[in-house]
Amino acid sequence: MTAGDNDIEQAAVVLRDGGLVAFPTETVYGLGADAENPAAVGRIFQAKGRPPTHPLIVHLAGLEQLEDWVKEVPATAWQLAERFWPGPLTLVLQRGPRVPLEATGGLETVAIRVPDHPVALELLSAFGGGVAAPSANRFGSVSPTTAEHVRAELGDAVDFILDGGACQVGVESTIVDVVGDRPSVLRPGGVTREDLEEALGHHLDVPATSRVRVPGQHPSHYAPRAQVVLVEPDQVAAEADLARQSGRRVGVLLPASLAGPVDAYAVIAVPDSMPAYARGLYGFLRELDGRGCDLIIASLPVEQGLGLAIANRLRRAAGPR
Numbered sequence: 502m503t504a505g506d507n508d509i510e511q512a513a514v515v516l517r518d519g520g521l522v523a524f525p526t527e528t529v530y531g532l533g534a535d536a537e538n539p540a541a542v543g544r545i546f547q548a549k550g551r552p553p554t555h556p557l558i559v560h561l562a563g564l565e566q567l568e569d570w571v572k573e574v575p576a577t578a579w580q581l582a583e584r585f586w587p588g589p590l591t592l593v594l595q596r597g598p599r600v601p602l603e604a605t606g607g608l609e610t611v612a613i614r615v616p617d618h619p620v621a622l623e624l625l626s627a628f629g630g631g632v633a634a635p636s637a638n639r640f641g642s643v644s645p646t647t648a649e650h651v652r653a654e655l656g657d658a659v660d661f662i663l664d665g666g667a668c669q670v671g672v673e674s675t676i677v678d679v680v681g682d683r684p685s686v687l688r689p690g691g692v693t694r695e696d697l698e699e700a701l702g703h704h705l706d707v708p709a710t711s712r713v714r715v716p717g718q719h720p721s722h723y724a725p726r727a728q729v730v731l732v733e734p735d736q737v738a739a740e741a742d743l744a745r746q747s748g749r750r751v752g753v754l755l756p757a758s759l760a761g762p763v764d765a766y767a768v769i770a771v772p773d774s775m776p777a778y779a780r781g782l783y784g785f786l787r788e789l790d791g792r793g794c795d796l797i798i799a800s801l802p803v804e805q806g807l808g809l810a811i812a813n814r815l816r817r818a819a820g821p822r
């Protein structure tokens with residue numbers, strides 16, 4: 502299902518009136534409001550149950566708008582924006598006067614991205630301004646990758662939902678801080694470390710779980726209802742068996758290459774291809790929750806390419822609550 506011109510116009514009106522619009526991006530669905538309207542931005546935090554100190558990403562229709570929203574654009578920022586926008590890359594820069602502190606959680610920096618999805622870009626063009634949007638889920642839970650996920654989780658808290666089908670990337674954008682001398686990755690995501698390094702021409706450190714303390718980077722982010730336990734790939738079957746014997750309703754994310762008999766309540770064979778795994782990841786976690794599993798056993802993929810973002814989200818899902 503795809504949103505039509507009429508839907509886009511209606512959604513733009515909702516944004517102008519200070520309302521909330523859920524919209525598809527290539528990564529996950531966003532919950533958007535007029536970035537320059539503090540009251541509208543406040544409604545995002547309310548709808549999500551998110552603490553007001555957690556900064557939001559401001560979405561723009563194109564690279565040419567970047568200068569309107571930030572104090573200055575360092576050379577590295579231009580370089581990355583030109584190479585990866587529209588796309589799953591978010592840049593953290595110094596806040597310009599157009600960005601209210603409500604959108605940045607009080608920070609003097611702002612996160613900006615141009616998403617690569619036709620519906621998102623049409624909405625942003627029709628609206629004209631910046632759209633502040635976190636992922637369209639309740640605080641701490643798994644990001645939505647279909648309009649149905651948004652409806653199920655936020656329902657009436659959203660004024661308008663644009664349906665753009667299933668998200669193609671499936672994990673959130675990569676966040677790169679370009680304020681200091683050296684760019685640093687705050688969250689691995691849809692743009693891989695390898696692609697960033699190639700564009701920059703030098704090595705980048707990407708901690709598995711961010712060592713940088715940023716509000717909104719709690720370990721228990723991206724968590725399904727069920728408890729998540731990570732084990733070595735060759736231990737998945739044995740761990741599932743043990744947990745089942747102790748009466749748990751066990752869901753398993755089983756690497757397809759290891760597919761053998763596993764005795765569990767629900768088994769999902771995860772794709773060997775990292776882009777396909779990333780696309781499916783949040784849907785798999787939701788499915789296991791939906792089937793009533795109280796424990797999810799999974800293993801970490803090799804942390805290369807999109808495997809890095811997948812492993813980051815699985816670690817957080819398994820983190821302390």
Ligand code: TXA
Pocket residue numbers: 526528529530531532555556557558589591593605608610611612614616634635636637672673674675676687715716717718
């Ligand atoms: O792919 C994505 O990035 C999706 C789509 C909708 O664009 N958005 C998303 O937003 O994942 P959210 O709010 O769920 O995560 C954005 C994260 C925040 O949790 C915060 O850690 C970081 O971006 N962030 C935002 N502004 C920041 C800033 N000024 N400095 C450092 N980190 C910031």
Ligand code: MG
Pocket residue numbers: 635636644
């Ligand atoms: Mg989020």
